[in-house]
Amino acid sequence: MTFSFASPWWLLLLLALPLQVWWHTRGTHFTNAVLRFPSATSLRQFRPSTRVRLRHVVLVLQILGELALILALARPRSGKVEQRVISEGVDIVLALDVSGSMQAFDMGNRERIDVAKEVTSQFIDSRSSDRLGMVVFAGQSYTQCPLTVDYGILKNLLAQVSIRMNETIPDGTAIGMALATATNRLRKSTAPSKVIVLLTDGSNNAGIIDPLTAAEAAAQLGIRVYAIAVGVTGRAPIRVRDPLFGERIEFMEDSINEDVLREIAAITGGRFFRATSQTALQEIYREIGMMEKTEVATLQIPRFAELTFVFFLIPLGLGLLIVGSLLRFTVFRTIP
Known part of the structure; x- marks a missing residue:
């Protein structure tokens, strides 16, 4: 049994996902502070809220959604290549x-x-x-x-x-x-x-x-x-x-x-x-x-079938992107 992709060129889009993560973390680290505290002692009294601790959930959902869509476009499949001997006796x-x-x-x-x-x-x-x-x-x-x-x-x-x-x-x-x-x-x-x-x-x-x-x-x-x-x-x-x-x-x-x-x-x-x-x-x-x-030739016949879960990747990917967008503009909305 062999595993392959019917449209492997779509997998090149996976190279963009690490760049997307880097860009997101870069923006997070270099955002200028907008509040001032009179002392460090006052700052230590504040604990990160649950909203802050989960601020990367949007990115995770977006990455997973894009990954699901890319895999769906690449069309993973399994099967084998049969060899048939054709002879002219x-x-x-x-x-x-x-x-x-x-x-x-x-x-x-x-x-x-x-x-x-x-x-x-x-x-x-x-x-x-x-x-x-x-x-x-x-x-x-x-x-x-x-x-x-x-x-x-x-x-x-x-x-x-x-x-x-x-x-x-x-x-x-x-x-x-x-x-x-x-x-x-x-x-x-x-x-x-x-x-x-x-x-x-x-x-x-x-x-x-x-x-x-x-x-x-x-x-x-x-x-x-x-x-x-x-x-x-x-x-x-x-x-x-x-x-x-x-x-x-x-x-x-x-x-x-x-x-x-x-x-x-x-x-x-x-x-x-x-x-x-x-x-x-x-x-x-x-x-x-x-x-x-006797003239003998070998004919290779590929017999592959797309994996069943591929049909669920597109709705799954779109669903994750929609949920991520909703969270970004509601729960994790940032105020300028």
């Missing part, structure tokens, strides 16, 4: 590849999909005031989570993402469809920055929309695409589950079309990244986070 759609090749375990002996989910979860934790959504894709694409600020729900839906989704959607890599679905989620966004983070380990081999056509549509809506290619170059080990012979390990060739991903990023004003390890992927997401910062 970024709308981000995370497009995650769940095709069968994401089972390759070439990132620290872990499957690509598991590393991608872990790093994506960390990226979600690093954001604030942003709306985040998620699109998953293989041979087709669909929205796993619409844009939301409830990061808890988003992370729960991220945890449900797995390669087994291919049991309900065909396998393959429909990059164009993924971009189109993500763009549709951002189509009506009014955020100052709209972003798609596309993570894939393959080339477009499914879907009816060409990736570059989808990129051009995103660019027209002011959407930037950060394209991330995951996986080592060359051959990568992958677990193959055979219903007859069980699980076995095979090696698959790198099928990422970097040229297309680079062009997608260039068309939309984004960037292309290549992640061959979990550390590299974490650094990429950190860099994206730095490029897509």
Whole structure:
């Protein structure tokens, strides 16, 4: 709680009150005597009357009245200054590849999909005031989570993402469809920055929309695409589950079309990244986070209310001045 005055300049009038007291006492001490006494003995027989002893009451009433009026004009108040944080967040759609090749375990002996989910979860934790959504894709694409600020729900839906989704959607890599679905989620966004983070380990081999056509549509809506290619170059080990012979390990060739991903990023004003390890992927997401910062401003809102007793100061001050004037011209009237 803070105490202040709405019109503090009126308090400068307080400087005149000591001068007024000085002037009054000066006039009292230097008034010439008008009665003569034959001796000091005769003078000692006289005692100051009650009227004389209370002669300063008029000054006191006048000073108090003026003080009350000055305080009323200064308008004392109490309250506090509230700070309100205003942020303009970024709308981000995370497009995650769940095709069968994401089972390759070439990132620290872990499957690509598991590393991608872990790093994506960390990226979600690093954001604030942003709306985040998620699109998953293989041979087709669909929205796993619409844009939301409830990061808890988003992370729960991220945890449900797995390669087994291919049991309900065909396998393959429909990059164009993924971009189109993500763009549709951002189509009506009014955020100052709209972003798609596309993570894939393959080339477009499914879907009816060409990736570059989808990129051009995103660019027209002011959407930037950060394209991330995951996986080592060359051959990568992958677990193959055979219903007859069980699980076995095979090696698959790198099928990422970097040229297309680079062009997608260039068309939309984004960037292309290549992640061959979990550390590299974490650094990429950190860099994206730095490029897509949330604008935050602090607005200070003063909330003050004038103190209740202020409304009684004006009648109190006027009353004291009137009483003082009446006493001056009646009880304490001086005769020249």
